[in-house]
Amino acid sequence: MSDWKPTAPIATLEVRAGMLRAAREYFAATRALEVETPTLSAAAVTDVHLASVEATAVGQRRxxxxxxxxxxxxxxxAGCGDIWQICRVYRDGESGRWHNPEFTLIEWYRLAIDHHALMSDVERLISAMMPTTRHFDRSERLTYREAVQLHAGVDALEDPVQVLVARLESAGIEVPPSIRGDRDGCLDLIMSVLVGPHLGHDRLTFIYDYPSSQAALAQARGPVASRFEAYMNGIELANGFHELGDAPEQRSRFEQDLVGRRQRKLPPMPIDERFLGALEYGLPDCSGVALGFDRLVMCAVGATHIDEVIAFPFERA
Incomplete structure (x- = not known):
């Protein structure tokens, strides 16, 4: 029986350590404060695309x-200024080539910049973290609409859902009945199977200005949201926002999420009232991003499965 052994080679674990060291040096040089926040929370994420892992502590659900x-x-x-952290996060139901239920995020926030300036910050951090043996060209930047038009041949902001379904079926992709009438669901599928695999080869690619219906926690500007994602080697690495500071609007989005969860027969999740209280108090103008560190290590070492860059994945934990 050998499943006590790590799935990642020791050399890869050494690369991981070097990349984390480079991240700490980068944030120290850019005067961001390293912080720690609780892993266990009384509230959960409401997003229909994410599933929280439940736990019990001192007899209370967390x-x-x-x-x-x-x-x-x-x-x-509360006035901390620019902040960042490296942390372990957990998502139920996510396991496979690119996913482990427990994984590492690098998340950070910068005051008084928009999502375009934050994209440049992401590019600088990744450049600082990548091993010297990996070189890539200056990043590519495309709007969501441009990327979908280029790689899928449909208009993400104008084409009706029937056109999106027809495009997926023309590529031999089975469209689940649950999303055949869901425009954003079809766009997500188009991005994952027709667009994403073409992005970020030999250079980092940023896709920005997502449809406002996919704003999540980003500011919306008419038909688009001030949101971006970063891709490398066809893999989504990061998701960033020019952050929404409007508490009533954020509450409304959470409530819409809960409606969506009911429609999908997903369990309801408690809204984070402390977070909304912070927005009511006043969130400074800022932009923030979460970077999937394990996936970045995959790109750094040429791995094809996340198990190759984690010491002990879920099955061996």
């Missing part, structure tokens, strides 16, 4: 965080 975002924004509202 949730392992899917991201430190809400707690970090509470620190921002």
């Amino acid at each position: 949730y392992l965080h899917t991201s430190p975002e809400y707690a970090m924004k509470r620190l921002l509202a």
Whole structure:
């Protein structure tokens, strides 16, 4: 029986350590404060695409965080300034080539910049973290609409859902009945199977200005949201926002999420009232991003499965 052994080679674990060291040096040089926030929370994520892991502590139900975002924004509202952290996060139901239920995020927030300036910050951090043996060209930047038009041949902002379904079926992709009438669901599928695999080869690619219906926690500007994702080797690495500071609007989005969860027969999740309280107090103008560290290590060493860059994945934990 050999499943006591790590799945990642020791050399890869050494690369991981060097990349984390480089991240700490980068944030220290850019004067961001390293913070720690709770892994266990009384509230959970409402997003229909994410599933929280439940836990019990001192007889009370808690949730392992899917991201430190809400707690970090509470620190921002309290006046911490630029902040960052490396943390373990947990997402139920996510296991496979690119996913482990427990994984590492690097998340950070910068005051008084928008999502375009934050994209440049992401590029500088990744350049600082990548081994010297990995070189890539200056990043590519495309709007969500441009990327979908280029790689899928449909208009993400204008084409009706029937056109999106027809495009997926023309590529031999089975469209689940549950999303055939869901425009954003079809766009997500188009991004994952027709667009994403073409992005970030030989250079980092940023996709920005997502449809406002996919704003999540980002500011919306008419039909688009001030949100971006970063891709390398066809893999989504990071998700960033020019952060929404409007508490009533954020509450409305959470409530819409809960409606969506009911429609999908997903369990309801408690809204984070402390986070909303921080927004009511006043979130400074800021942008923030979460970077999937394990996936970045995959790109750094040329791994094809996340198990190759984690010492002990879920099956061996």
